[in-house]
Amino acid sequence: MQKIDKIAEMSAAAKAIRESGKRIAFLPTLGALHAGHANLIRLARLQADVVVVSAFVNPLQFGPSEDFLKYPRTAVSDALLAEREGADILFTPAQEEMFPRGFSTHVLEEVISKPLCSITRPVLFRGVLTCWLKLFNIVQPHVVMIGEKDPQQIAVVRKAIGDLLLPVEVVTGAVVRDVDGLAVSARNNYLTPTQREEALAVYGALKRAKEMVESGVKSADRIVAEVTHIMSAKRRLRVIYISVVDRNTMDALREIVPGNCLMAISYWVDEVKLTDNVLL
Structure with a gap:
């Protein structure tokens, strides 16, 4: 598995993969990879020739009173899981390169994102869409993998992809639960x-x-x-x-x-x- 942490290097790798005629499946994550992500990586292997996983704790989707600083960062175990499950590239960009000082452009879906999670997390989907659109431009995927643990996120991303005519297919994976039934998170x-x-x-x-x-x-x-x-x-x-x-x-x-x-x-x-x- 190749590990990439620079945007230019990831963009160049994606360009070369596409030019070779291969299909890219992309799993964007916040890191702290678990069994749900492992399932999506395995599904991605069935969808494409090359599987790219990003691990990036996106600051734009966390509100001021949320757990951005506390959110688990587990780089070593993330790499082990991604490689074990068959990912080809693990992309781990730095925050200062993804969202440098002066970054001021955001993407907002204004209907599907309004109820449910946005009631208590008003910046969540704006942050997700802004980050994911940038990642789509870097990774150039044919298909994006999303877990059904986050159904509103699936609906919002699908709507944005359709509205903006992005050439990306959405494939979802079922909720993964621990043996006691608790949804993995x-x-x-x-x-x-x-x-x-x-x-x-x-x-x-x-x-x-x-x-x-x-x-x-x-x-x-x-x-x-x-x-x-x-x-x-x-x-x-x-x-x-x-x-x-x-x-x-x-x-x-x-x-x-x-x-x-x-x-x-x-x-x-x-x-x-x-x-x-x-x-x-």
Whole structure:
């Protein structure tokens, strides 16, 4: 596996790959690579000839009170995982080169990004799109890999790609869970054993929501009420949002349309913010 940390070198490598007629799959990450990323790298190998993974803690997507400085930086283990899973290039640009002093251009999607996560993280998707568009210009991918752990991000990125006519295909990978059912996330490392045990109630609530739909329940309000009830029994959990939404537009739904909607949850476990979702 090749390791690149300069934009010019990555751009030159991407240009050479494309000129050789090979297809590039790209996985943009914040680093702290885990089993979810490993799954996406394996999927990427099926999509393209060359797999590029970026590990960059993007400052633009963190608000002033969020965990940018605390976010795990695990360069050594990132490289080991990326190489083990078959990545061809690990791109680790420096912040001062990605966003030098005086950088003042941003990309904003103004409809799909508005609800859910943006209510408490207003800079999140502007930061993601700005960073990813720059990475797309550097890496020149044919396909971008995104995990279904972040369904709103998938919808926002797809909309931006379509609106801006970017020649990039989006391929998604299923939510990866630990053996106890908790959705894999870098922020899980913040949890104490007690906090993790309480967070597992969210997975149980999502399974209950799916069971209700499979038994014929169509009312989104009824399912949200049941999930809220389950989570409220755990004193460390605080709900940010629980919503049944259209998986493509993120519009809130009153009636379940099986296969076309999902339940999305964002919540605090004490001071740790996590998200999860399930297709209904």
